[in-house]
Amino acid sequence: MNERPAAIPADLELDGRLVDQAREDARAIAREVLDHVREHTTTSMERTALRLAGIDGVDAEGTPLPNLLVEQMGAGLGYGAAYWLFNAVAATGLDPMAVAGAVAEGRIDLARVPSAPPGRVRELGRAAARAAVAAVDARRQERDALVGRLGNPPSPWLYVIVATGNIYEDVVQARSAARMGADVIAVIRSTGQSLLDYVPYGPTVEGYAGTYATQANFRVMREALDGVSQEVGRYIRQVNYASGLCMPEIATMGAIERLDMMLNDAMYGILFRDINPRRTLIDQYLSRRISARAGHIINTGEDNYLTTDDAYEAAHTVIASQFINEQFALSAGLKPEQIGLGHAFQMDPEMTGGLLAEIAQAALVRALFPGCPIKFMPPTKYKTGNIFRAHLQDALFNLVGVMTGQGIQLLGMPTEALHTPFVGDRYLALENARYVMNNARGLGQELALRPGGRIGRRAGEVLERAAGLLGEIRYLGLWEALEQGFFAGVRRDREGGKGREGVVLREADYFNPFLEALEGGGGDG
Amino acid sequence: MNERPAAIPADLELDGRLVDQAREDARAIAREVLDHVREHTTTSMERTALRLAGIDGVDAEGTPLPNLLVEQMGAGLGYGAAYWLFNAVAATGLDPMAVAGAVAEGRIDLARVPSAPPGRVRELGRAAARAAVAAVDARRQERDALVGRLGNPPSPWLYVIVATGNIYEDVVQARSAARMGADVIAVIRSTGQSLLDYVPYGPTVEGYAGTYATQANFRVMREALDGVSQEVGRYIRQVNYASGLCMPEIATMGAIERLDMMLNDAMYGILFRDINPRRTLIDQYLSRRISARAGHIINTGEDNYLTTDDAYEAAHTVIASQFINEQFALSAGLKPEQIGLGHAFQMDPEMTGGLLAEIAQAALVRALFPGCPIKFMPPTKYKTGNIFRAHLQDALFNLVGVMTGQGIQLLGMPTEALHTPFVGDRYLALENARYVMNNARGLGQELALRPGGRIGRRAGEVLERAAGLLGEIRYLGLWEALEQGFFAGVRRDREGGKGREGVVLREADYFNPFLEALEGGGGDG
Amino acid sequence: MVEVEGVRPYGDRRDDGAVQVSFTLPVPDGERAREAARMLMRQMGLEEPQVVFARDLGGDFTFVVGYGRCRHAVDLAAVRVARVNAEVMDFKAVNRFARERLGRKVVVVGACTGSDAHTLGLDAILSMKGFAGDYGLERYPEFRVVNLGSQVPNETLAGRAVEEGADAILVSQVVTMRDVHLTNLSRLAEMLEAEGVRDRVVLVCGGPRITHELAVELGYDAGFGPGTGASMVASFIVQELDRRRQVRRAGQEG
């Protein structure tokens, strides 16, 4: 993604003090939340610890073992699942997986295992954590090696989705997409998976408008993409969703199976899935710690605000949210080049001069987060069954993407209003991007913004409103801001929503060697 | 068309001296040709005189009366058809139409009519000419009144073609197009009409990839467009072709039936229809005199060069030809606002950065001819059966049109490679233009060319090569340049090609009161 | 071509039958794929089938664009259109109608059911703001609205409807892949049947792929597609309630 930065964003005459102010407010907003995070854990966080300890698989009823064990720990969860697990390991001499198996068969009740010497338990846990992190590092080095050998495509990277519901069909279509020029392949999740409080197991062949995110499915797709990467001589990146009630668990699976990007937003689950705010904000921290270590690029979800809110009126909420997501990410140890802040081309196509406003927005995001690989989402909301006009909306979107130097371009589909992409739709979308971007290469360097023009003014206004909003949020606190519906016009109570029951206060001697190890990796979380 | 000029063309730092030089060379080139023109007439020129005298209709065999009479004048044509006609009028006391009828029935042989006193003949001719010009003026005032009441659309004007072969079907589709937002309707001629040495007569319902240009067809379409103009509250302009072997006759029909634009190029017939160079250059002068008086906007055909030549390599030949067409037009009394110089968006869509070169070209043309309503032609050559990509090529074409402030935008069709437009194709083309132009309104004012950038450099190079070419042509003379294949890579001998036999030397007392009257209208021809 | 009575597609002349198609064949590009495409077009009744563009999609597929002349025709007189039977009234008229004919507040319970989280469509009908200037039902003084939002199980919706004594149930289904919407919608209808509440409520569904015809097939009283405004829905509900009231009255009298 290390291209000469597009020149148009650099033309924006932004008020530097305002930018610093906004960033400082966002830092304070995140800090307050993180104080809360540090005092709590969640069922999903603890299941993540178990997964990192190597526990996987399901019991006779198909319940994932991490869920089974965490349920058994019940009220004791505040001590950390790792404590119970390694206590049992110490006591029985079995390895974690064997302990889990015994629990599944009812041969062991973790609460009743005689407690081993704390020092011993911690030692075992830390050893396991070192091993886990080493495994993650190994996959990351694998990626670095492949990218080193195969190289990166020019930006924007072309990102397409597959969503057949059947991982084996997904693979066929992903290969076709890569051969047609796609750089990044995302497997969309089956509708509603985000609200499952467990991760489905094994390869799956039925899903609704998406394919279940399972570790086996991750592996199947990774193998296929590694294969086609060799064939096309480009490293093809794989994406899934570290989002919903199992956010950190999926991040872990993504780390183990060498996914390259994770859709992961500090607030998406709260706003769009009515997941409990505390649950989501606690989970996002750990999931980002994992992604930071795994070398994932996270993709934030601000684009979604514009599906419920008006893209022109609410443009500043996207910027404000990006500042917040940036701070949460940095606090979790993610480097700027790992933070794919999201936004979208969603203004009313009937708006006269709308393209100027879209350019202003895209240039503003680029200018505010120069180190980040910005994720640019396509027009969707105003698409209709008129596939011909939809194709044109995507053409202007692609033009703005290349003109303003976006990093990751999620390609729009002519059939957006109709169905998840057909294999032929993906061809048309890739051709659209290739044609427009190749034909317009360099335009962003050739054209400059006229000083004092409408584009510059619009960008300045949006920044001002975003900074104002951040000031308010800092004053109120993020919890209150969510209750007042500052984002996407949605109000969420800090105690309401799904998965609240999974939030647990950490005991004084809470034990989570994996988190410790990951935090060793840096960041100020 | 009186919009604030787009700013991008104004950014071009063109060498003013070079521009003046080019224009001066073009003036000299035209002057030399016009000296030749003034000494000759053509069968089509004389048929035009007869039409202006009110002679229309066909004989029993279907031969148009103007052709019949001119044939009868044979060698005497050098005295001017008007002489023979009004001599007969004077001698018989019949009116021109009656004389023609008598000739058709073989009751009069113009050569054998006793010659009346020359003074009397001239007097009758000049009276007829005054009446003819007055009739043309009346139609022009009619247009001015309608435009005054209904107003003009914003530029670029949206221009579409109809080409069913059946004038009544054309009318249905023209109405539909106007209601969908078209500003200008051109009826494409039937394949090959340009090589007919007569104008077909009456309304026609069969044609090949076009509809015959006949005066009756002009009238049928004019009525329909006047009707729909009232309905949509915009004056809908009508276009046809004053081109081919009957160039000035069709210009006359267009003046009488109040057409608004005429495709009319000083060299198209020579290059693309292998019509004799002398014939074409003589005919174009009279046809332009008529269009000047009728208030037509002419559309020149430089776009066609790029279908046989490479659009990037031959870009300068388009500019050179435009300078020449401009001078021929001014010499015939056309005002700049009547000179729709043509060019096209025809570069290889696979060319990296091609859009920059297209912007450079469009901006250059706009900057060189600020007073002219530039006619911008769509991509056609590189279109294939891939209607989806074709639609995108047109989107970038429309973007460049609105960004650079072109005057008349001939809309591209997604099915360009397949068939003359279907009614549905026209809808898609108009939607494409409306969406892109409305969304990008103002972009040309907001964005500036970076000084010393690639776009500016490219424009400068093209201008330099064009000026160089004009210098050479001035030195060689246009006749020689055509023989050496300077345009469209086609070589044409001044004595070769179709219709050469129709070129006649004017006698000392050549009589053409209509030309006299038209030249009274100004211009330095 | 075979001359059938009726309307045919129109390219640039009456009855030329011009039709454009595009599809992908799970076959690598090449003459065989193109010929196969032409054969398919012939089977569709497209004469003079032409493959005007074909592109290989990475080895296993060929994308095709084709044109042909449609032999089929439709007798317009025979075209039957299923319409929601209610005359559309505006905000004021609906409320007046409710006050005068029903004499009580109309209670509606709405939800996006199953795993569907697309609330914009339902909100367009229910929320104050409404859609394209057409106020939502919450703003109607004569309506009481309970909007359960997204991803609501059919059970929950049915339960709340009974609790609230709903006059009408409004269901939104936007996700249609693998026909989930059909399953979801018919399940709810059956459930209400089973619980014997079906004929106590006006049952309405909507979504981008919903037509009134389809809704009726699924056992609903009405279905609304793209571009629906709240007033259309409100008009139907009050008129339907009034119709039922009259039927009941007639029943009692007779």
Add this chain to the structure above:
Amino acid sequence: MVEVEGVRPYGDRRDDGAVQVSFTLPVPDGERAREAARMLMRQMGLEEPQVVFARDLGGDFTFVVGYGRCRHAVDLAAVRVARVNAEVMDFKAVNRFARERLGRKVVVVGACTGSDAHTLGLDAILSMKGFAGDYGLERYPEFRVVNLGSQVPNETLAGRAVEEGADAILVSQVVTMRDVHLTNLSRLAEMLEAEGVRDRVVLVCGGPRITHELAVELGYDAGFGPGTGASMVASFIVQELDRRRQVRRAGQEG
């Protein structure tokens, strides 16, 4: 859907039969136009037909975009492809073949016939420059090319062919509206028959809408469509001439 053996259109799963169509009906927009469109799609064998977009084109027409699931399928094994029977050789190979097997220069006369003025296609085959890096026949040492250019009457072409003692006649037809190309092409073939020169020449045509299959139907020896390079044409001509030579020889001997 009815299970037929063979390949079907593929949207996002094998055999889902997904097909996109667009066409215009000479009927004003409205539910009737949409329903008529659905009925047409059903007649084409498209199940679950959906009109996903419809727009009025100024009163008299409705433009429609639709999707449906194609019931038809094609048995790939049964697909027959008409191919020009000649193996393609390159510039060098063709000239060597001509020298060795024919032992004389091959004379070709080409033209855009009738009112057709589209010379680029023919020039791509005949001119020195050629097309996409594939030299034109003028550059072949073993060929003598007479390019008559545009808008050449069939009579003129036939006449010149005889004068020049042409081995092959190359005709280009680009304009196809109202099937003019079919009329032009068959007229020429008949004319050559009538003058008894048909079997003395290799008769070839080409153009964007020409397929080999069509050419043969029209009485030509071969037809070439979009993307043709001169070498393909040259290969066919020399091999066809050689084939005929052998047949004649065999005839004399037997």
